[in-house]
Amino acid sequence: DVKVTQSSRYLVKRTGEKVFLECVQDMDHENMFWYRQDPGLGLRLIYFSYDVKMKEKGDIPEGYSVSREKKERFSLILESASTNQTSMYLCASSRTGTAGNTEAFFGQGTRLTVV
């Protein structure tokens, strides 16, 4: 089974702190994603990466950056955390290509609270 693991289920950080959210997948997937989930807004794509050191902005990249130094690991960085970044963060991975079985597999989510 594909496993996508996020380093923390719950995090509490202070305003202005630099925050790292880590995600690791074990299925050699090319693509990795960071989504933010808020009630009534669904999942919004922050960034995704289709290869090591490659990244593309999603719909809401402001205030975030990402790092992918190894294929299995994708980090989301909040350079200076703010209270409006309090949310659920979901990491996902998928195989690349046009085959039908390229759905995303998700981690268990990290609930981040910025105080």
Place this chain on the structure above:
Amino acid sequence: AQTVTQSQPEMSVQEAETVTLSCTYDTSESDYYLFWYKQPPSRQMILVIRQEAYKQQNATENRFSVNFQKAAKSFSLKISDSQLGDAAMYFCAYRRYNNNDMRFGAGTRLTVKP
């Protein structure tokens, strides 16, 4: 960017009954994939069913089936013989054929009444 709309924030169904969750999407592409994901209270998002746009036949997975209307850009999920374990948030998602990022709707919270 493509948009995915789920117009029902909440739905409820009696155990053993059938419920349909709605999803519409906006795209100018002719080839793409559509998905329904389930997120139970444990938060782990899992795939329920997928549909390739080039296939005319509606996908089916056990008690879950879709009604895919390509011209109307509609992709509804039907759950038959609803079970208590079906209670969850359900998200509709879209992915372009030659692109790897996915777009999600706002979700529908399904309650199953015993």
